[in-house]
Amino acid sequence: MIVDAAILPKGDDDKFFNAWKINGSSVSVDMQLAQMIATNNLNAMAKTEASHRLTNTAAEISNKLSDTDWLAILTTARNSITAAKTTTDLVNAVSPVEQAIQGNA
Secondary structure: OOOOHHHOOOHHHHHHHHHEEEEOOEEEEOHHHHHHHHHHHHHHHHHHHHHHHHHHHHOOOOOOOOHHHHHHHHHHHHHHHHHOOOHHHHHHHHHHHHHHHHHOO
16 A cells, blocks of 8 residues: 555654554554564563673673663663553663663663
């Protein structure tokens, strides 16, 4: 189906392209699907960071955040994804995790 670009979601909605749904002549974001995408992305980031943290520990390199603080950030992100009402909420939920990962690089 060809859709006029003017009706496509914009802003943070365009980060969740795979959650777009066409309804007649409008395109919207399926928030349940967007939440699932955000959760999958968060899990992938957490898995990669867990491996990095484990490697640091094995090499006796201190992680910049304690495991307790890291888990608190992940828990907050998961809860924020569940409570999200908009795609901006989803982006904001994951942002602290991305910052923590960059800070531990």
